Amino acid sequence: xxxxxxxxxxxxxxxxxxxxxxxxxxxxxxxxxxxxxxxxxxxxxxxxxxxxxxxxxxxxxxxxxxxxxxxxxxxxxxxxxxxxxxxxxxxxxxxxxxxxxxxxxxxxxxxxxxxxxxxxxxxxxxxxxxxxxxxxxxxxxxxxxxxxxxxxxxxxxxxxxxxxxxxxxxxxxxxxxxxxxxxxxxxxxxxxxxxxxxxxxxxxxxxxxxxxxxxxxxxxxxxxxxxxxxxxxxxxxxxxxxxxxxxxxxxxxxxxxxxxxxxxxxxxxxxxxxxxxxxxxxxxxxxxxxxxxxxxxxxxxxxxxxxxxxxxxxxxxxxxxxxxxxxxxxxxxxxxxxxxxxxxxxxxxxxxxxxxxxxxxxxxxxxxxxxxxxxxxxxxxxxxxxxxxxxxxxxxxxxxxxxxxxxxxxxxxxxxxxxxxxxxxxxxxxxxxxxxxxxxxxxxxxxxxxxxxxxxxxxxxxxxxxxxxxxxxxxxxxxxxxxxxxxxxxxxxxxxxxxxxxxxxxxxxxxxxxxxxxxxxxxxxxxxxxxxxxxxxxxxxxxxxxxxxxxxxxxxxxxxxxxxxxxxxxxxxxxxxxxxxxxxxxxxxxxxxxxxxxxxxxxxxxxxxxxxxxxxxxxxxxxxxxxxxxxxxxxxxxxxxxxxxxxxxxxxxxxxxxxxxxxxxxxxxxxxxxxxxxxxxxxxxxxxxxxxxxxxxxxxxxxxxxxxxxxxxxxxxxxxxxxxxxxxxxxxxxxxxxxxxxxxxxxxxxxxxxxxxxxxxxxxxxxxxxxxxxxxxxxxxxxxxxxxxxxxxxxxxxxxxxxxxxxxxxxxxxxxxxxxxxxxxxxxxxxxxxxxxxxxxx
Amino acid sequence: xxxxxxxxxxxxxxxxxxxxxxxxxxxxxxxxxxxxxxxxxxxxxxxxxxxxxxxxxxxxxxxxxxxxxxxxxxxxxxxxxxxxxxxxxxxxxxxxxxxxxxxxxxxx
Numbered sequence: 001x002x003x004x005x006x007x008x009x010x011x012x013x014x015x016x017x018x019x020x021x022x023x024x025x026x027x028x029x030x031x032x033x034x035x036x037x038x039x040x041x042x043x044x045x046x047x048x049x050x051x052x053x054x055x056x057x058x059x060x061x062x063x064x065x066x067x068x069x070x071x072x073x074x075x076x077x078x079x080x081x082x083x084x085x086x087x088x089x090x091x092x093x094x095x096x097x098x099x100x101x102x103x104x105x106x107x108x109x110x111x112x113x114x115x116x117x118x119x120x121x122x123x124x125x126x127x128x129x130x131x132x133x134x135x136x137x138x139x140x141x142x143x144x145x146x147x148x149x150x151x152x153x154x155x156x157x158x159x160x161x162x163x164x165x166x167x168x169x170x171x172x173x174x175x176x177x178x179x180x181x182x183x184x185x186x187x188x189x190x191x192x193x194x195x196x197x198x199x200x201x202x203x204x205x206x207x208x209x210x211x212x213x214x215x216x217x218x219x220x221x222x223x224x225x226x227x228x229x230x231x232x233x234x235x236x237x238x239x240x241x242x243x244x245x246x247x248x249x250x251x252x253x254x255x256x257x258x259x260x261x262x263x264x265x266x267x268x269x270x271x272x273x274x275x276x277x278x279x280x281x282x283x284x285x286x287x288x289x290x291x292x293x294x295x296x297x298x299x300x301x302x303x304x305x306x307x308x309x310x311x312x313x314x315x316x317x318x319x320x321x322x323x324x325x326x327x328x329x330x331x332x333x334x335x336x337x338x339x340x341x342x343x344x345x346x347x348x349x350x351x352x353x354x355x356x357x358x359x360x361x362x363x364x365x366x367x368x369x370x371x372x373x374x375x376x377x378x379x380x381x382x383x384x385x386x387x388x389x390x391x392x393x394x395x396x397x398x399x400x401x402x403x404x405x406x407x408x409x410x411x412x413x414x415x416x417x418x419x420x421x422x423x424x425x426x427x428x429x430x431x432x433x434x435x436x437x438x439x440x441x442x443x444x445x446x447x448x449x450x451x452x453x454x455x456x457x458x459x460x461x462x463x464x465x466x467x468x469x470x471x472x473x474x475x476x477x478x479x480x481x482x483x484x485x486x487x488x489x490x491x492x493x494x495x496x497x498x499x500x501x502x503x504x505x506x507x508x509x510x511x512x513x514x515x516x517x518x519x520x521x522x523x524x525x526x527x528x529x530x531x532x533x534x535x536x537x538x539x540x541x542x543x544x545x546x547x548x549x550x551x552x553x554x555x556x557x558x559x560x561x562x563x564x565x566x567x568x569x570x571x572x573x574x575x576x577x578x579x580x581x582x583x584x585x586x587x588x589x590x591x592x593x594x595x596x597x598x599x600x601x602x603x604x605x606x607x608x609x610x611x612x613x614x615x616x617x618x619x620x621x622x623x624x625x626x627x628x629x630x631x632x633x634x635x636x637x638x639x640x641x642x643x644x645x646x647x648x649x650x651x652x653x654x655x656x657x658x659x660x661x662x663x664x665x666x667x668x669x670x671x672x673x674x675x676x677x678x679x680x681x682x683x684x685x686x687x688x689x690x691x692x693x694x695x696x697x698x699x700x701x702x703x704x705x706x707x708x709x710x711x712x713x714x715x716x717x718x719x720x721x722x723x724x725x726x727x728x729x730x731x732x733x734x735x736x737x738x739x740x741x742x743x744x745x746x747x748x749x750x751x752x753x754x755x756x757x758x759x760x761x762x763x764x765x766x767x768x769x770x771x772x773x774x775x776x777x778x779x780x781x782x783x784x785x786x787x788x789x790x791x792x793x794x795x796x797x798x799x800x801x802x803x804x805x806x807x808x809x810x811x812x813x814x815x816x817x818x819x820x821x822x823x824x825x826x827x828x829x830x831x832x833x834x835x836x837x838x839x840x841x842x
Numbered sequence: 843x844x845x846x847x848x849x850x851x852x853x854x855x856x857x858x859x860x861x862x863x864x865x866x867x868x869x870x871x872x873x874x875x876x877x878x879x880x881x882x883x884x885x886x887x888x889x890x891x892x893x894x895x896x897x898x899x900x901x902x903x904x905x906x907x908x909x910x911x912x913x914x915x916x917x918x919x920x921x922x923x924x925x926x927x928x929x930x931x932x933x934x935x936x937x938x939x940x941x942x943x944x945x946x947x948x949x950x
Contacts, residue, residue: 007899021917022891025868028916029887032869047888054895 011055018055022048062383066390073391080363081395084356087728088399091352092439093406094721096428098345099435100411102338104424107431110244111423113182115327117287119148119296120246122324123280125316132280133321134273134314135257137307141283141321144303147296148285150180153257155281156249157264157518160683160694162227167696168210170228171249172257172281178205178239180286181246187211188222188237195236196258202233203256208241208422210252228253229263229693241422246284246326250421257281265692266520273314284326293323340791344486344721347479349443351725354476355732357447358469360392362735364455371455384456392448393441400440404428407436418713447472470772476732477776478783480725481813485784486791487722488805490715503640504553505586506704508671510678511552512537512686514695517663526662529689533667536685542671542678547584549577550657550664553642554703561626561653570612573643573650574626576657582637584670592620592635600656604635609651624653631655668700675699726813730820738824740765753833765825773817781806853885853893854902855936858921858929861903865920867910868894894919902928 011018026044052058074081109115123130135153142151153174158167177183178190186208195203204226206215215221225232239254261267269281287296301320308315364371371384379387411426428436450468512533516526530548537546551574561572575581579595582588582604590607603624610619610633622633641650657665671678679697686695741748748761784806860866860874871894872885897903902925910916921929 003901004899007901011899022895024915025917026887026891028867028910028914029869029872029891031914032912033872044887047891050888051891051895054892054899 008055012060015052015055019048019052022051026051062386063390066387067394069387070391070394074394077363080359083731084359084395085398085402087352087355087731088396088440088443089402089406090724090728091349091443092399092403092436093410094345094348094724095342095439096403096407096432096436097410097414098338098342100407100426100428100432101414102342103429103431103435104411104426106338109325109327110246111242111425112244112246112327113180114286115325118181118246118326119285119287119293119323120326121283121285121300121321123316123319124322125319128316129322130280131282133283135260135269135281136271136273137304137315138281138283140307141285141300141303144306145285145296145299147288147291147299149288150176150286152177152180152246152284152286153281154246154284155257155260155269156247156251158515158696159228159253159263160230160696161252162230164214166698167694168252169249170204170253170255170263171245171247171251172255172260172263173245175256175258178243178254181243183243184240185237186240187219188235190237190239191254191256195256198259200259202231202259202262203236204228204233205254206235206238207251207254208239208243209250211238214252228255229265230691231262233263244421244423246282248421264518265690267518268520269518273311283321285323297321297323340787343787343790344483344718347483348721348725348728349439350446350479351476351483351728351732353443353447354472354474354479355447355728355735356395357451357472358476358732359735360448360451361454361469361472364388364451367455381456385452388452388456389444389448392444392452396440396444396448397437399443400436403440404433404436407432414717470775473732473772474776474779476729477773477817478779480722480729481777481780481809482784482787483718483722483725484809484813485780485806486787487715487719488809489784489788489802490718490791492802492805493715502642502704503587503638504642505584505670506553506700508673508675509553509585509700510669510671510675510682510697511555511666511700512669512682512695512697513552513555513666514686514689514693516665519690519693521663523659523662526665527659530662530665530667532689533686533695536688537667537669537682540669540678540681540685542673543669544672545580545584545670546667547578547580547669548657548665548667549575549581550661550666551575551577551643552666552668553585553700554707555643555666570609570651572609572626573652575643575652575654576661577654578657581654584668585640585642586670587640587642588638590636590638591618592633594635595654595656597656599634600658601629601631602634602655603631604637604654605633606637606639606650606652608639609653610636612651626653675701726816730816733817733820734824737765737821738827741824741827749833749835758829762825762829766821777810777813784809851932852936853889854897855929855932856883856885857890857893857897857919858902858925858932861919861921862926862929865906865908865918867908867916867918869916871919897925900928901925 026047030044112118121133123133132155133153135155138151138153142148145151151174154177155172157170157172159170161168173191175191175193175196179192183190185205188205190205191203194200206221211217211221221235222237223235225234227233233255245251255263258270260269285296287293297320304315304319304321308317308319374387375381375384408426408428414420415424415426450471454468514529514533516529521529534546534548537543561574577595579597582594589604592604595602595604605613605619605624613619613624614622619633619636623630624633625631637652637654639650640652643652644650669682676699679699682697683694686697744765751761751764752758856875857871860871860878866874868887868890872887872890875883875885894903898905898919902922903919904922905917905919907915908918
């Protein structure tokens with residue numbers, strides 16, 4: 001069989017020579033048979049072609065012919081070709097951009113040295129699990145392991161930088177971090193093992209974005225000293241922008257974790273084996289050559305058992321370290337988000353294909369003469385379909401090229417706009433190219449095959465033409481409408497988030513987060529600290545009310561509980577507060593009484609929770625079960641979505657914070673005037689309590705604005721997609737109606753001559769589209785509803801049934817489509833019956 | 843009997859069979875089949891040459907250029923070892939099929 005293939009290829013390569021031989025042979029045959037008085041049968045050329053068929057590869061010849069023909073046809077109608085390639089490029093470009101983003105963030109490991117041998121370790125036992133490992137345990141593992149050639153650790157912290165109001169993000173890493181991951185400096189040097197020594201001068205490395213934004217990319221800052229958390233440290237270098245680190249964070253400073261207590265006053269991270277004080281670190285390991293994750297896990301489990309003998313209280317029973325790939329980007333980690341973006345992009349592609357399909361169908365009608373001619377000189381139906389489909393394929397491949405280019409530009413633009421990390425590379429790789437070609441091929445099947453089959457069949461069958469056209473237009477209508485509805489929903493969500501009252505005061509609130517746990521504070525000392533801070537903040541001029549809570553509004557800590565209501569889960573956000581909280585945040589108490597110190601089983605619930613949990617009753621004095629505890633409702637508060645501002649379904653529950661919460665406590669203060677000028681007095685006051693560190697002070701308004709901006713960005717992006725889809729659909733409708741008018745000029749002329757009103761003519765033209773558009777709209781509504789569910793998982797506050805969004809979308813859509821249809825239809829009204837009837841075209 | 847009536851595989855079988863006697867050129871193959879069938883079978887160029895190309899590709903025959911009896915350059919076909927094997931297999935297949943058909947024709 002293999003030899004046969006070689007022979008075929010040999011024939012293919014020398015086919016000119018073999019063809020000449022064949023011709024010679026056939027000529028001889030004919031001579032001989034004429035000599036003996038025979039009559040030649042059939043066409044010699046045809047015989048030769050039949051014989052050549054035996055060599056295989058005829059399809060290659062035909063493909064070449066078809067492609068040549070296709071390009072000739074394209075050249076002869078440059079307008080159509082340009083429009084088609086452009087529409088396709090938009091459709092393919094959208095999907096390519098979405099796939100590239102997915103490919104870039106999810107399918108590629110972080111660009112560090114040898115990402116495959118890097119593992120991340122998490123603690124696990126039958127009873128507990130934790131994503132972080134206590135630092136001294138990491139050191140123990142690093143000293144004793146033989147299956148790992150290097151052990152890395154990192155932990156994040158926010159530090160105060162002298163001369164800057166807002167705190168800055170720092171990543172503490174082991175000093176082998178840069179070396180092992182192959183990081184390069186942009187300026188100066190990176191961290192080395194020498195920087196870990198307790199007697200070495202304290203040094204930091206700048207993150208590239210921070211160096212650019214805060215130091216104006218000035219190379220002379222290397223070697224200078226700055227004060228971090230009040231401690232002098234020397235900047236020794238700037239990390240290269242291409243270095244991603246092992247998390248999606250882009251820290252302002254990289255600092256040696258071995259010197260953690262120098263930077264963070266009172267830190268016990270280096271000595272605490274328990275990990276109870278939020279003091280774990282992320283642990284990574286580099287597999288030794290010849291080792292495997294399983295072997296490493298087994299070895300570390302044995303080491304953990306050994307460590308448990310030394311620290312029986314701190315290491316769990318049966319503790320082991322579970323490994324997972326260490327350099328997986330998981331940047332956005334959100335598959336649902338990609339699914340949503342991907343389906344939006346696919347919708348654009350469907351619109352583009354539907355559009356092109358109807359264009360091809362219309363164009364096929366004008367090429368009828370050419371088709372008839374080709375079939376008259378011997379082309380079979382299947383050969384014609386193949387020819388027409390090849391043309392579509394050629395278009396699709398050009399669209400592919402355009403799409404790759406457009407997708408790359410769009411992605412690059414989006415990345416610049418959203419401030420994506422510089423080490424993400426949007427340049428298409430082989431996966432993206434293969435994806436683009438596959439998408440191109442699929443689209444050519446979708447937009448090209450049905451029209452090709454219809455056109456090649458020649459005898460125009462009205463029913464199949466109408467059906468094909470209906471499907472193509474219906475798909476367009478449904479997809480663009482879906483996009484419009486979804487963008488409408490997002491715009492509305494943005495509108496709600498930006499304009500409606502979130503139910504709590506955010507304009508005039510300052511939040512002070514001392515992160516006491518990180519500074520080694522235990523509950524008792526923390527309590528004293530917080531009470532002291534509370535008193536001092538009360539003394540600042542302009543402060544009206546102060547409250548302390550471990551769950552500050554819009555903060556990172558969210559405690560959720562799921563209540564089952566009639567079998568349906570209801571997510572409840574649990575606020576741990578003091579009795580001043582509601583007054584400070586200006587959340588109204590609608591019924592009942594406030595919390596009082598000491599009454600720990602009393603809770604206040606939001607009106608939204610009460611109305612859903614006890615419909616028809618007021619909820620007061622009811623009991624509610626959170627976990628194992630049974631609590632009594634003593635008051636009903638107004639709805640205030642302060643932990644999830646976008647989640648309109650959010651239900652809140654307020655209960656007293658405990659003494660054990662003090663190390664995590666934040667202080668929030670409401671001021672009488674604008675809070676923006678108060679950051680520095682707050683910082684000054686906070687610094688007096690413990691001069692060893694500076695608490696993070698920020699304005700609630702800033703957090704709120706950044707949250708609103710997130711929704712705004714998605715609303716803008718999706719609206720853009722929706723408008724593109726609408727524009728493409730309108731183009732399609734213009735082309736289609738123009739074609740319908742042109743094709744029916746004679747009929748219109750006759751109707752007008754027989755006395756039909758111009759309105760009647762218009763109606764008969766519109767009637768063609770009516771049912772298709774309606775069908776598309778119905779499918780669109782259902783699709784939009786499903787898609788909105790998907791988006792809702794990522795962006796709270798998106799309602800799936802917002803009548804205004806649906807209504808707005810339909811009005812905009814019908815208006816645009818109507819306008820697009822009327823414009824070419826005008827020509828039908830200006831048809832002169834005499835001219836139309838004389839028209840000899842058919 | 844025309845080419846359309848000849849089963850597709852049968853032509854290959856006949857070509858291989860006449861080539862077993864020694865190398866022949868295309869026209870001679872057609873002539874041989876014609877004479878041996880007592881003028882019943884006429885093989886046209888339109889079916890002969892595609893079949894010859896097919897068995898060339900399959901490797902059942904080899905071709906070499908020589909001079910015809912009339913002094914013209916022409917391609918001679920010679921059956922190869924795989925071709926002989928193929929002939930044997932096809933001949934016995936044909937035999938079985940033929941017997942089966944005969945049996946039905948006589949008994950039914």
